[in-house]
Amino acid sequence: MPAIPDIPGSPEPEARPRERRQRVQAAETGMAVLKGLARLGGRASLTAIAAHIDESPAKVHRYLASLIEEGLVAQESGTQQYHLGLEALQIGLAAMRQSDPIRLAEASLIRLRERLEITCFISVMGNKGPTIVRFEEPALPVTVNVRVGSVMPLLWSATGRVFLGLLDDQRVQALAEAELQAATPEQRALLDAQDPLGPLRAAVRADGCAAVRDTNLKGISAVAAPVRDYTGRVCAVLTALGATGGFDPSIDGPTGRAVREEAAAVSTLLGFAA
Numbered sequence: 001m002p003a004i005p006d007i008p009g010s011p012e013p014e015a016r017p018r019e020r021r022q023r024v025q026a027a028e029t030g031m032a033v034l035k036g037l038a039r040l041g042g043r044a045s046l047t048a049i050a051a052h053i054d055e056s057p058a059k060v061h062r063y064l065a066s067l068i069e070e071g072l073v074a075q076e077s078g079t080q081q082y083h084l085g086l087e088a089l090q091i092g093l094a095a096m097r098q099s100d101p102i103r104l105a106e107a108s109l110i111r112l113r114e115r116l117e118i119t120c121f122i123s124v125m126g127n128k129g130p131t132i133v134r135f136e137e138p139a140l141p142v143t144v145n146v147r148v149g150s151v152m153p154l155l156w157s158a159t160g161r162v163f164l165g166l167l168d169d170q171r172v173q174a175l176a177e178a179e180l181q182a183a184t185p186e187q188r189a190l191l192d193a194q195d196p197l198g199p200l201r202a203a204v205r206a207d208g209c210a211a212v213r214d215t216n217l218k219g220i221s222a223v224a225a226p227v228r229d230y231t232g233r234v235c236a237v238l239t240a241l242g243a244t245g246g247f248d249p250s251i252d253g254p255t256g257r258a259v260r261e262e263a264a265a266v267s268t269l270l271g272f273a274a
Helices: 015-039 046-053 057-069 086-097 106-116 158-166 170-182 198-207 254-269
Strands: 073-075 082-084 119-125 130-136 210-213 220-228 234-243
Touching (some): 015 057, 082 086, 130 158, 158 220, 234 254
Antiparallel strands (some): 073 082
């Protein structure tokens, strides 16, 4: 078969991979500049950006000029500081619209189920209270009467206490007060007589999560941690539960740490920066 002649004026074959590598490197540097600006809070000086990504100011300035042309970065005339441009904001908004805590928590629930062989679920705040929307069980599940669609109590479940302590919402307050009114004498004895809700909230805020033993279901313990969106608001709660005799719900135990780590991982995917 005769050789195909090179097109006149085209680069030598060995030059093409080098050009592609240079383009990839240029794109990587441009993305590093953009991500560095975002990690500095979305607004910073040239010097700060260059120091953050460990590049020379002259090199960073060239890339910022290109990013400005594309609308990804803008510069204030007064302070000369750079900030994220309109196109960057549009990209961020598109990403946030796709952020679904239920979908993003799927991998975390599966990891918890497989690593620790525990029952776990994620809940969101519904009209009637914390509602389970995804439920995972190990091969040998714990028998509990909660499933997808079950509404958890705010005062007696670890899930509910996280919402109660960390979600500043009048609806949550009203539901908690209604639960308190319907509580049995045995349940009320578990709460502070003078301030039934205050200590529950304070404990969750101090620990950043919640754990219960036998308060919601007899013989069942649970530990729960918040999932936060990009604004820091609690949008869901990740919970693990098990039989009290063989389940350690302490927040610093292996299960408690795993639940908090996975909830933090989902929060990061939602754009939350701790």
